Amino acid sequence: MTTLALPRIALPDPVAGLLEMPVERLVLRLSALVILLHGGTDWRLEVPLNILCAAALLHTGFLMSRWVWLGIVAMLSLIHATNWSSIDNHKYLITYWALACSLAVGAEDPARVLRVNARWLIGLCFVLAMVWKFVAGEYLDGSFLHSVFLTDRRVQAAAAVMGAELTERHLMDNRALYGLLSAHPAVGHSIPLFATAALRAAARMSSWWTLLIEGAIALAFVAPAGAWLYRRRDALLMLFVGTTYVLLPVVGFACILALMGLAQCEPERRRTRLAYIGLLAVIQLTLIPWGRYVSAFGLT
Amino acid sequence: MKMPGERRAVGPDRVACLAAPVIMCLVAAGQFYMAHTSTLTPWKGGGFGMFSSSDHPGARVLTSEGVTTEGEVVRVTLPLDRSVFPRSVGRHLKMMPTERLLERIGRRAIACEYLDSREQSERLIEEFRRRNPDAELAELQPDPRRSVRVRNPLDEVTEGMKTYRLRELHLQVWRLRFNAQEVSVASEPMVGPVTIRLEQEAGS
Numbered sequence: 001m002t003t004l005a006l007p008r009i010a011l012p013d014p015v016a017g018l019l020e021m022p023v024e025r026l027v028l029r030l031s032a033l034v035i036l037l038h039g040g041t042d043w044r045l046e047v048p049l050n051i052l053c054a055a056a057l058l059h060t061g062f063l064m065s066r067w068v069w070l071g072i073v074a075m076l077s078l079i080h081a082t083n084w085s086s087i088d089n090h091k092y093l094i095t096y097w098a099l100a101c102s103l104a105v106g107a108e109d110p111a112r113v114l115r116v117n118a119r120w121l122i123g124l125c126f127v128l129a130m131v132w133k134f135v136a137g138e139y140l141d142g143s144f145l146h147s148v149f150l151t152d153r154r155v156q157a158a159a160a161v162m163g164a165e166l167t168e169r170h171l172m173d174n175r176a177l178y179g180l181l182s183a184h185p186a187v188g189h190s191i192p193l194f195a196t197a198a199l200r201a202a203a204r205m206s207s208w209w210t211l212l213i214e215g216a217i218a219l220a221f222v223a224p225a226g227a228w229l230y231r232r233r234d235a236l237l238m239l240f241v242g243t244t245y246v247l248l249p250v251v252g253f254a255c256i257l258a259l260m261g262l263a264q265c266e267p268e269r270r271r272t273r274l275a276y277i278g279l280l281a282v283i284q285l286t287l288i289p290w291g292r293y294v295s296a297f298g299l300t
Numbered sequence: 301m302k303m304p305g306e307r308r309a310v311g312p313d314r315v316a317c318l319a320a321p322v323i324m325c326l327v328a329a330g331q332f333y334m335a336h337t338s339t340l341t342p343w344k345g346g347g348f349g350m351f352s353s354s355d356h357p358g359a360r361v362l363t364s365e366g367v368t369t370e371g372e373v374v375r376v377t378l379p380l381d382r383s384v385f386p387r388s389v390g391r392h393l394k395m396m397p398t399e400r401l402l403e404r405i406g407r408r409a410i411a412c413e414y415l416d417s418r419e420q421s422e423r424l425i426e427e428f429r430r431r432n433p434d435a436e437l438a439e440l441q442p443d444p445r446r447s448v449r450v451r452n453p454l455d456e457v458t459e460g461m462k463t464y465r466l467r468e469l470h471l472q473v474w475r476l477r478f479n480a481q482e483v484s485v486a487s488e489p490m491v492g493p494v495t496i497r498l499e500q501e502a503g504s
Contacts, residue, residue: 083388085344085395086357092327092346096320103316113316120321125348128328132342132349139352143480147354150483169431176428178476178485182361184443185474185487195483248351 018277019270024110027263028063030280031101032056034259035072038252039094041087045079069102090253096121097256111267118264122237122257123221126214139211142204149203150193151178157290158247164198213240221264234272237261238279249286258283339473339491340396357394359476360490364409366448367468369498376469377417377449378409397473397491406469406496409450414464415457417449467498 018026036053040046052072055062062068076095080087100117104110138144149159151174160168174193181191217240220233229236237257245254262276324346331347334340342349343356364376380390385408393401448464457463472492476485 083391084346085340086388086391087344089344089346089348089350092324096324099323100316100320103319107313107316109313113313116317117320120317121324124321124324124328128348129350129352131332132347132352136342136349136353136355138354138480141480143478144352144354146480146483147478147485148351150478151485173428173431180425180428181476181485181487185361185363185476187487187489190479190482190484190486192482192484200483 015274019273022111023267024104024114025060025063027111027114027259028101028105029057030259030262030277031097032063034252034255035076035094035098038090038255039072039076039098041079041083041091045075049075064105066102066106069098069105073098073102088250088252090250090256093121093125093256094252097260114263115266116264118260118262119221122260122264123218125257126218126221130211130214130218133211133214139207142200142207145207145210146195146200146203149199150174150195154249155247159199162199162202163196166194166196166199170194210244213243234261234265234269234275238275241279241283245283245286246290251283251286254283254286255280334396338396339398341394344395354478355475360394360397361474361476361487362393362397362405363472363474365470366410366414366466368414368448369465369467373445374414374464374466375443375445375447376409376414376466377447378405379450379452380405393473399491399494402471402473402492402494403496406471406494409471410466410469410496410498412466413451414448414466415451415455416462417447465498469496470494471496 021029032053036050036057039053040049049072052062052068052075056065056068056072057063073095076091076098080091080095097117100114100121104113104117107113133139136144149155149162150171152159153175156168156171159171160166163170171194177191177193181189213236216229217233217236220227220229220236223230223233238261241254241257241261245251258276258279262273262280265273265276267273327346328348331340331345331349334345335342335347335349341355341357341360342353343351362378362380364378366374366376368374380393385405389401389405393405451457451463470493472494473490474487475490476487478485
């Protein structure tokens with residue numbers, strides 16, 4: 001088999017500098033940044049966490065200190081344990097990743113420890129997500145996403161586009177009806193929602209797409225080296241992050257996935273690492289309330 | 301732990317590669333067990349069941365009905381925030397409601413003073429009817445019972461304003477379910493009802 005030697009891209013100095021940095025240092029630095037931005041849940045955690053993460057970002061000595069990372073893990077674990085039933089799953093993932101960082105800084109080969117942890121954590125995250133989607137039984141028929149499209153404000157603009165005759169006003173009414181049932185629940189009470197066949201079909205397609213992409217990522221990250229899916233794991237993960245979090249902007253989850261994607265990437269794959277770094281930056285665009293602009297320009 | 305394509309780690313590095321994924325599996329197994337044996341929502345608890353089921357925290361609602369010391373049956377609006385309860389109580393109630401938690405909330409709530417309130421649902425009904433004048437839904441009838449809310453320290457009671465005390469409080473958590481065939485939402489009881497009586501509190 002012949003391989004094509006692709007031309008090396010000339011990168012601006014600062015970007016090239018990022019890639020020349022030892023892998024573990026780059027990953028740990030970005031980890032401190034992601035934890036600083038998305039690790040906290042309340043002020044008791046955020047005050048000490050911000051100080052430690054800032055110290056790690058500012059000085060390589062702190063960045064490579066096991067004690068600093070153990071401090072971060074201890075605080076994340078303590079506060080997240082007290083709120084265990086209410087925090088989002090990406091807070092768990094951030095805590096596991098901080099633990100991996102703390103173990104890596106004292107290891108013989110820190111980059112390798114980070115790489116192995118990142119691949120397992122991504123793989124397991126998607127395996128577990130798939131298990132739940134099958135066990136809950138609301139995915140294959142599209143019913144879960146149908147209910148989300150009909151009642152979730154975050155996807156209102158997209159639902160109005162996909163729903164054909166279904167307008168944003170109908171979706172607002174759906175939420176009002178849902179709110180009414182919340183206020184007056186009773187046995188036998190059932191409230192019909194405004195819906196269209198087009199939205200039901202879109203929900204089913206979206207569900208199948210979700211199962212397909214999440215299943216592929218789960219398999220790709222635990223597949224043997226050289227497997228067809230294994231070689232496409234980065235493209236799959238980037239596709240997932242790039243499509244899913246535009247619709248449902250859970251920025252913390254997107255960031256930790258992109259960061260671990262970068263961490264599991266072999267050092268010689270410079271362009272893939274660069275793509276992950278770019279993805280981390282692009283993810284921030286999901287903070288823009290696109291839905292509001294779509295509605296304002298009358299696109300729904 | 302050896303990843304595909306990696307040479308096997310030895311000594312401390314092996315533990316370093318193993319610890320976080322193993323903890324993740326243990327927590328997820330615990331969450332999976334609890335979600336199937338208790339009221340824990342699949343969305344929470346570290347099992348990565350988010351966006352897998354319509355049984356999410358937002359689909360769980362607390363209803364409360366009280367009997368005032370004057371014998372009137374009223375709808376009670378309980379703020380599940382710091383003003384009456386520790387914040388964790390309100391959060392926990394949506395994620396994993398239990399009768400014990402309802403009792404804890406009830407004991408605090410029955411000790412409070414109440415004021416008349418306008419239910420949010422009345423405003424919702426008005427808005428909905430304005431947009432959909434032809435809608436015919438039995439559930440869209442305003443509840444005729446008086447609605448009361450907890451009096452907080454910033455509420456000034458002026459002359460003519462009535463305050464209420466409760467002698468009995470019934471609490472229940474409901475779950476809203478989406479019916480894909482009928483494209484409708486229905487409610488079903490989840491935990492409770494739990495009844496708290498003032499005498500019971502005074503005696504305890």
